[in-house]
Structure formats: structure tokens, C-alpha cells
Amino acid sequence: MIEDTIAAISTPLGEGGIGIVRVSGPFAIEAVKKIFLPHTEKDLATVRSYTLHYGKIIDPIDETLVDEVLVSVMRAPKSYTGEDVVEVNCHGGVVAVEKVLELILKEGVRLAEPGEFTKRAFLNGRIDLSQAEAVIDIIRAKTEAGLKIAGRQLSGEVREKINTVRQKIINILAHIEVSIDYPEYEFDEISPETASKNLDEIILDIEKLLSSYERGRIFKEGITAVIAGKPNVGKSSLLNALLRKKRAIVTDIPGTTRDVIEDYLNLKGIPVKIVDTAGIRETEDLVEKLGVEKTREYLNQADVTLFVVDVSLGLDENDKKILGLINKEKSLLVLNKIDLVSKGLNIEEYLQKTGIKRFVPFSAKKLTGLETLEDQLYELLIPEQEGISENALISNLRHKNYLEKALHSLYAAKKLVLSGESVDIVAIDLNEALKDLGAITGDTLGEEIINEIFAQFCVGK
Ligand SMILES: Nc1nc2c(c(=O)[nH]1)N(C=O)[C@@H](CNc1ccc(C(=O)N[C@@H](CCC(=O)O)C(=O)O)cc1)CN2
Ligand SMILES: Nc1nc2c(ncn2[C@@H]2O[C@H](COP(=O)(O)OP(=O)(O)OP(=O)(O)O)[C@@H](O)[C@H]2O)c(=O)[nH]1
Ligand SMILES: [Mg+2]
DSSP: OOOOOEEEEOSOSSSOSEEEEEEESTTHHHHHHTTEEESSSOOTTTSOSSEEEEEEEEETTTTEEEEEEEEEEEOTTSSSSSSOEEEEEEESOHHHHHHHHHHHHTTTOEEOOTTHHHHHHHHTTSSOHHHHHHHHHHHHOOSHHHHHHHHHHHTTHHHHHHHHHHHHHHHHHHHHHHHHHOTTOGGGOOOHHHHHHHHHHHHHHHHHHHHTHHHHHHHHHOEEEEEEESTTSSHHHHHHHHHTSOOSOOOSSTTOOOSOEEEEEEETTEEEEEEEOOOOOOOOOHHHHHHHHHHHHHHHHOSEEEEEEETTTOOOHHHHHHHTTSOGGGEEEEEEOGGGOOSOOOHHHHHHHHOOOEEEEOBTTTTBTHHHHHHHHHHHHSOGGGOOGGGOOOOOHHHHHHHHHHHHHHHHHHHHHHTTOOHHHHHHHHHHHHHHHHHHHTTTOOHHHHHHHHHTSOTTO
16 A cells, blocks of 8 residues: 655646646545645545546635636546646746645655556556556657557557466476376376466467567657668768758768768658768768778677668779678668660679678669669568568567566476476476566566666656
């Protein structure tokens, strides 16, 4: 039972239409009541839950008006935190909102820690830990696809999946425990064949969940795509084409781009950080040299590389050197300046010489091939057979790590079953798997780790 009452500003600090101070805990209604003057005669302590009340916030010290507000009251247990919650809706503005918070804090209310409202929703059992984490994911979503994944997690889909798997493990354990506790009742003992079959099913469940992680992560966190190639092949022109704006300087002088240029784009729901780099070549120019150095660093961090070549010139030694710096499996070959080639292009030769499988004939000048380029880039990130983004259920690294731990315990359990090991040994691994799965929903996590997770939230959430 949580006894103290907390308050915080729940809207971003700054000028806005409305600013909200949220208060939660057993003393929430009493505290706000002390500084709130309702427009019509009423008592906040007795108003119905989920009602909104117009009035004024008055500073008790000099009885001056602080702000004209709307106050909402949501009573335990049907509120965001599961406790009594009062929200003061002020006119947006830094000073008014901070003053209202200050007055509330003077009434014996404590300032909330980051994420503490959501933490209380978790501690009071209104949501599980995966749902609480989904709240942050919604706040931080970069694209609609990312928002969708977070939305499914918020509605409890991860929890349901995890609990189903846990229940299956508990069922096996129940059989095992019966045979440990009552060895005389042989009929209830689970055969190694059945145990192995049941374990296979559980293992498959977890493997499926894990396989959705990579996609989930891509849509949630996004990826980095680096444009690389020799000087003057059209890298900056490609950046501008993808961004649909003149972001980088383009000239016919080789060595135009000297520093890396970063920007963001939404590739069919995937948040992409796109990086234009200095063309790589041997150079005596100090500034350009540093630029080339930086390009190498970025290539190491790239999720994908757009390797640009100039088809009016063909490949040379310099192209080959750059090819040595990139991961060809995660590259797209951009055959740029096709507008300059009148006769057919020998694509086969380019593929052979570069060793890159995916390609797109392109003209940054005429913007031909832009859509194909985007399709190819998307497919490089999300192979066709993996399906659409909405199928990704797991997108959180913490969840992935615990799923992997559970999987290893289950593999171990299966091995023991097959080797005819006694059931009580198998039970140890099964219990371990149960614990790791429970960590995802927060059921089996210690207070310290839980605190760490909520500390990453924003203030007022
Ligand atoms: N003003 C305001 N807007 C907000 C929030 C808030 O707390 N205040 N939320 C959060 O920051 C989000 C909404 N989330 C919420 C989730 C559950 C409940 C809630 O009261 N749940 C009760 C059921 C209430 C009912 O059935 O009428 C429950 O689950 O018991 C409230 C808000 C987004 N917008
Ligand atoms: N004809 C034609 N010219 C292009 C095309 N793409 C780029 N160019 C021209 O090629 C020149 C170099 O383009 P940039 O985009 O600056 O090339 P870059 O690879 O960024 O060059 P650095 O920054 O020096 O490494 C400019 O004159 C562009 O207008 C294309 O598709 N067709
Ligand atoms: Mg450039």
C-alpha cells in the first residue's frame, strides 16, 4: 500500500494551450481542495469520479488568483495510477503551471520522480511492466508503424503471449511435482515423450516471438543508412533526392562534401537516419582527409550502405578500395547518372565486379529510379517473407534478452528429459525459464531493476 501523495507537471514546459499538473495518492483530492475555489458551490471531496470542475486556483497566503482552471477527479481504483488522481488543467505557460505545482507541494504532497505515476499503475496492478514500457514507446515513437507496435504492447498483447507460455511451463511442472510429491501414484507421471513434445511447443512459441524482434527494433529504433562512394559520383544529389529538399551542396567539383551530413526520413514506416559522406579518395588536403576518416567511422556503424557509382565513368581502383570498407550483404548498389548512358548498361558486369546483389539504375538529376531505390532499401531491411511491420510483437531489447535466457533453459530442460534425467533436475531449468519470462511482465523482477526501468521515463509520466 503506497501512502504518500505525489505531484508533477505532466505537460511539456513551455507556452501551450493547456498545462496539466497531475496529483496522485490518498491525499490528492484534499490537497487540491485547499487551493481550489470552485465556480459553483461544491466539494471536491464528494464529487463523482471522472468529473470535471471549473474554478480558480487561489494562493492561500495572499488570497490572490493564480490561474483559472479545470480540475478533474478520478477516484481509486479506476484511474491511471489506480489511486485517487486529480488533474489541474491550467492555462499553458511556465509560470502558472509551476506556481500551481508549488502550491500543491506545500500541502504535504511530494514531487513525483520520473515515471512514478506509471510505476504506481504497475505496482497497483493496473498494468504489467511490458505495458508500462509501451507507454514510453508511444511517447518516443518516430513513425506510425512504431506507434502501432507500441499500441499492441500497451493493450497487453506481450503480457498475454508471455503468460500463455508461462502457463504451459507451469502445466509441465505441475505434472512433475505430482510425481515428486506422490511417487506412489505412477499414473500421473508425465512420460519423457510427452514432456519433450510439450517442451518443443513452448520452444517454438518463444522462437517465434524472438524472430519478430529484429523487425520490431527496426520500426521502433530506426536504422542508419550511409551513402558512400568516390568523389563526384552524386552522393549528395542522392541525399537531396531522398529527402526531397536541397539539403547538401552539390557541385561538379570532386571533394565538395567534406563533413558528414545527417538527416532523417520515414521509409514506409522505418525511421531512417540518412548520412551523406565525403567522397573517399587519397588526398593531400587536410580538411578533406579528416572528412574521409569520418566517412570510414560512419561506414562501420551503418546498418545499410548505399554504394554510389557513376555509370558514365565505370568502376576503377578507387571504387574497389571503398568496396573493401563496406558490408556487401547490407549494401545497395546505386548505378547513378544513367541519364548519361545512351546505350544499354551492362548491369551483370557491375554486380560481378562489386559483389553487391541488390542494385538500382538511377539518375539523381532526372530522379528516375527513386521509387525503386526506396523499395530496394526497404526490402534490404525487411526481407519479403518476414511480412509486415504489424506482425512484430517484440521490439524491446530487455524482452528479447529474457526470452533468450528462457529459451536456453528450455533447451537445457529438453536435453535432460531426452537423456532420461530425473524429473526434479528438469524442474530446476523449467523454474528458471518461468522466472525469466516473468521478468518481462515484471512479476519476478526485483525492486531495484524495476526502479531503473521507470527512471528512464519523463517527469510527470
Ligand atoms: N489528462 C490525461 N490525459 C491522458 C492521461 C492522463 O493520465 N491524464 N493518460 C496517462 O498519462 C493517458 C490515458 N491513459 C489512461 C489509462 C487509464 C485510465 C483509467 O482511469 N483507467 C481506469 C478505467 C477508467 C474507466 O473505466 O472509466 C482503470 O483501468 O481502472 C486513465 C488514463 C493519455 N492521456
Ligand atoms: N547527369 C547527371 N549528373 C549528376 C547526377 N547525379 C549527380 N550529378 C552531378 O554530378 C556532380 C556531383 O554531384 P554531387 O552530388 O555533388 O556528388 P558527390 O558524390 O556528393 O561528390 P563529393 O561530395 O565531392 O564526394 C554534380 O555536378 C551533379 O549535378 C545524375 O544522375 N546525372
Ligand atoms: Mg557530396
